Amino acid sequence: MMQRYKTAEEFLSLRRPVDPVRCRRPFAVLRAADWFHNRFSGELIYAVKANTSPFVIEALNASGVQRFDVASLTEVETIYHSVPGAELFYMNPVKSRAHIRSAYFDYGVRTFSVDHVDEVHKILEVTENANDLSLFVRLHCNDRGSVLPLGKKYGAEGRAAVELLQLVRSVAARLGVTFHVGSQALEPARFGEAIHHAADLVRRAGVVAELMNVGGGFPACYRASDPVDLGIYIDVIETAISAMPMVHDAQLFAEPGRALSAEAESLIVRVDARRGHELFINDGGYGVLYDAANCDWIFPARLIGDGGACYAEGLEAFSFWGPTCDAADRMKGPFLLPGHVAEGDYLEIHKTGAYGSVMASGFNGFGCYEEIELEDEVMLSNFLPNYEAASVG
Numbered sequence: 001m002m003q004r005y006k007t008a009e010e011f012l013s014l015r016r017p018v019d020p021v022r023c024r025r026p027f028a029v030l031r032a033a034d035w036f037h038n039r040f041s042g043e044l045i046y047a048v049k050a051n052t053s054p055f056v057i058e059a060l061n062a063s064g065v066q067r068f069d070v071a072s073l074t075e076v077e078t079i080y081h082s083v084p085g086a087e088l089f090y091m092n093p094v095k096s097r098a099h100i101r102s103a104y105f106d107y108g109v110r111t112f113s114v115d116h117v118d119e120v121h122k123i124l125e126v127t128e129n130a131n132d133l134s135l136f137v138r139l140h141c142n143d144r145g146s147v148l149p150l151g152k153k154y155g156a157e158g159r160a161a162v163e164l165l166q167l168v169r170s171v172a173a174r175l176g177v178t179f180h181v182g183s184q185a186l187e188p189a190r191f192g193e194a195i196h197h198a199a200d201l202v203r204r205a206g207v208v209a210e211l212m213n214v215g216g217g218f219p220a221c222y223r224a225s226d227p228v229d230l231g232i233y234i235d236v237i238e239t240a241i242s243a244m245p246m247v248h249d250a251q252l253f254a255e256p257g258r259a260l261s262a263e264a265e266s267l268i269v270r271v272d273a274r275r276g277h278e279l280f281i282n283d284g285g286y287g288v289l290y291d292a293a294n295c296d297w298i299f300p301a302r303l304i305g306d307g308g309a310c311y312a313e314g315l316e317a318f319s320f321w322g323p324t325c326d327a328a329d330r331m332k333g334p335f336l337l338p339g340h341v342a343e344g345d346y347l348e349i350h351k352t353g354a355y356g357s358v359m360a361s362g363f364n365g366f367g368c369y370e371e372i373e374l375e376d377e378v379m380l381s382n383f384l385p386n387y388e389a390a391s392v393g
């Protein structure tokens, strides 16, 4: 039975854990999904890779999410067994033959993405020329302004994209178009540009599409300077979408991972040593704080029990070291905390729900987490302002 507390303070008044603690907030997942349902006119697909925890999947499903972007056969199996009737979108543009075969024949997957003609032929061969496929052509797009660009790896371009669209149109039951503007895309204009660019290629190919998927990339607000209002992104998408040559009853999708899961979790860590303004904490780059170490991510953090939120006056800049012996296990920050933080103190690091627990390894024998549920509010929530939070708490 999951222990539930109002706040991290209440939990620490009863326990002084040695290991880091993952703190779930299912209400925040429901709230994020509700926000998209209310604001976005298309259908929501959850990118499972961001957080595979059953409580996240359950909360999303409870909010009405029935479509899931899966990147591997393991993710196919996880969602197939945990969400009966879910529609699976196998959106990794490169898949093994064995995984395509099993996804199609064992799990009923009919939707795949491709960014090369070879992948189309592979899917056709493996599925024995199936005539019930929905194939999304993954197009290259400008991902400038995103913190984690994906464009170097995936996406058809120019003449090759046009030929791929024509080939898919001729073999698939439904033609889809998709792109990814990069994860934590800080500039909403990229979505509009990507839609116009895709529309251009579809027109050059002389085809029409039934499906349009604007991908993920919707940012979470980690720092006060990050975008809070995702409504701007939706407005840009819905204004641009009319440019796309599509059939009259075409379906529009978005495929967020981060935006739906970032607020699902926070992490309680303990300070095991202090050296000047460097804190040695009990989780790090080989754990939930992977992005803090590897992408210099600055999560909102607070000293538990101090009453203060981050970005308040008088805070000082700290960097963190993780618990492993690797010097790469460093989180440069700056994380803003009260100057008196000391060994034995506990910090709560917020918005660790996306690409956190899924990245954690057991390197050096670390990676054990206790899990609890908390009821209090998320620091720097994207979904609080102007949101009528009927279901919070």
Ligand SMILES: Cc1ncc(COP(=O)(O)O)c(C=O)c1O
Pocket (backbone or CB within 6 Å): 047, 050, 069, 091, 092, 180, 182, 183, 184, 215, 216, 217, 218, 255, 256, 257, 258, 259
């Ligand atoms: C195909 C695809 N869709 C969606 C996502 C989710 O992106 P984000 O978490 O930035 O919303 C990713 C992330 O890598 C992806 O590769």
